[in-house]
Amino acid sequence: MKLYYAPGSCALAAHIALEEAAADYTAERIDLKAGQQTSADYLAVNPKGRVPALVTERGILTETPAILAFIAQNYPSARLAPLDDPFAFAQAQSVNSYICSTLHVAHAHRHRGARWASDEASFADMRRKVPENMAACFGMIERTMLRGPWVMGDDYTICDPYLFTVARWMESDGVRPSDFPAIEAHMKRMSERPAVRKVLAFYPA
Amino acid sequence: MKLYYAPGSCALAAHIALEEAAADYTAERIDLKAGQQTSADYLAVNPKGRVPALVTERGILTETPAILAFIAQNYPSARLAPLDDPFAFAQAQSVNSYICSTLHVAHAHRHRGARWASDEASFADMRRKVPENMAACFGMIERTMLRGPWVMGDDYTICDPYLFTVARWMESDGVRPSDFPAIEAHMKRMSERPAVRKVLAFYPA
Numbered sequence: 048m049k050l051y052y053a054p055g056s057c058a059l060a061a062h063i064a065l066e067e068a069a070a071d072y073t074a075e076r077i078d079l080k081a082g083q084q085t086s087a088d089y090l091a092v093n094p095k096g097r098v099p100a101l102v103t104e105r106g107i108l109t110e111t112p113a114i115l116a117f118i119a120q121n122y123p124s125a126r127l128a129p130l131d132d133p134f135a136f137a138q139a140q141s142v143n144s145y146i147c148s149t150l151h152v153a154h155a156h157r158h159r160g161a162r163w164a165s166d167e168a169s170f171a172d173m174r175r176k177v178p179e180n181m182a183a184c185f186g187m188i189e190r191t192m193l194r195g196p197w198v199m200g201d202d203y204t205i206c207d208p209y210l211f212t213v214a215r216w217m218e219s220d221g222v223r224p225s226d227f228p229a230i231e232a233h234m235k236r237m238s239e240r241p242a243v244r245k246v247l248a249f250y251p252a
Numbered sequence: 253m254k255l256y257y258a259p260g261s262c263a264l265a266a267h268i269a270l271e272e273a274a275a276d277y278t279a280e281r282i283d284l285k286a287g288q289q290t291s292a293d294y295l296a297v298n299p300k301g302r303v304p305a306l307v308t309e310r311g312i313l314t315e316t317p318a319i320l321a322f323i324a325q326n327y328p329s330a331r332l333a334p335l336d337d338p339f340a341f342a343q344a345q346s347v348n349s350y351i352c353s354t355l356h357v358a359h360a361h362r363h364r365g366a367r368w369a370s371d372e373a374s375f376a377d378m379r380r381k382v383p384e385n386m387a388a389c390f391g392m393i394e395r396t397m398l399r400g401p402w403v404m405g406d407d408y409t410i411c412d413p414y415l416f417t418v419a420r421w422m423e424s425d426g427v428r429p430s431d432f433p434a435i436e437a438h439m440k441r442m443s444e445r446p447a448v449r450k451v452l453a454f455y456p457a
Contacts, residue, residue, distance in 0.1 A: 140317065
């Protein structure tokens with residue numbers, strides 16, 4: 048398998064999950080600043096022009112929540128999700144869906160306002176609201192999702208690398224990690240895992 | 253089980269899936285115009301203050317992609333997803349994740365601009381871009397996801413009620429259904445299913 052990734056992007060979540068699953072994969076960096084994600088070569092991989100994309104022998108997968116669930120299901124011995132319990136699996140997927148469709152979207156309004164508006168004044172207005180929105184998202188996760196020590200409780204799952212990935216955006220999005228002590232402790236716990244250390248070498252701060 | 257829903261909302265997708273699965277459930281309407289989604293009673297159900305929420309004997313589930321996968325896994329005999337094939341399941345989940353985190357988000361910028369900005373001028377700017385963004389999303393689905401006759405090909409899955417739900421927003425979002433003939437044909441095919449007809453009675457146009 049091959050993972051297309053970019054530093055700073057949410058591809059980090061799938062990257063960590065592949066490493067935790069001991070998957071046989073390579074990683075290819077896409078240069079977002081140079082616009083490589085919209086090159087003809089990359090659009091043939093992912094017509095959406097985004098990362099991550101995971102090339103498998105069956106075809107290409109996109110969308111982080113789908114890739115994470117695939118890694119969990121494809122490497123069941125890594126026990127990265129409660130695969131035999133549809134309700135618990137849905138709870139894990141619910142966390143990942145919230146991160147993808149609410150938290151990541153709130154984050155994207157800082158630099159990607161042009162996706163949803165056209166005027167510089169609108170982009171500035173959006174940027175001003177990012178700290179408040181991101182704090183609300185992290186508050187929701189801290190209060191209602193993160194059970195501890197891992198997101199789903201005692202078992203490390205595909206929710207953990209995803210939360211870790213977006214929690215790394217806190218400070219640049221104007222959120223104080225110390226306001227969310229459970230998430231801050233989770234970040235520390237994550238950063239001590241060998242798989243995370245190995246993958247972070249691909250994601251310079 | 254009990255599904256909290258609101259007319260016009262994406263709860264329609266889970267509602268149809270429950271009906272297709274022949275699940276034993278009731279549906280309770282939340283009055284979004286009256287702000288019932290932010291009442292203390294409802295926030296105790298879903299602290300995010302959104303619909304849908306699915307109450308199960310194990311607890312409450314939120315986020316449409318997670319609820320749809322749960323319904324498919326919890327009612328395997330309804331065959332609403334390729335449950336024994338992690339790659340095909342991931343492809344279905346990828347479609348649903350795209351609908352949730354890109355298409356639904358693009359749609360929300362028409363009336364929910366206050367989630368991401370503060371000024372009336374920004375809201376108007378966002379509204380102007382909705383037709384273009386929604387057309388791009390439907391174009392992406394038509395070209396790269398919808399295989400026909402159903403989203404995943406010959407088998408009806410949890411992707412179908414979700415696509416049907418958001419395709420109903422086309423005209424009010426300034427998109428011509430006839431520009432997307434495969435989606436338009438899919439809508440017609442969906443509207444002929446008994447489960448869809450039954451559920452649509454809860455969702456007046």
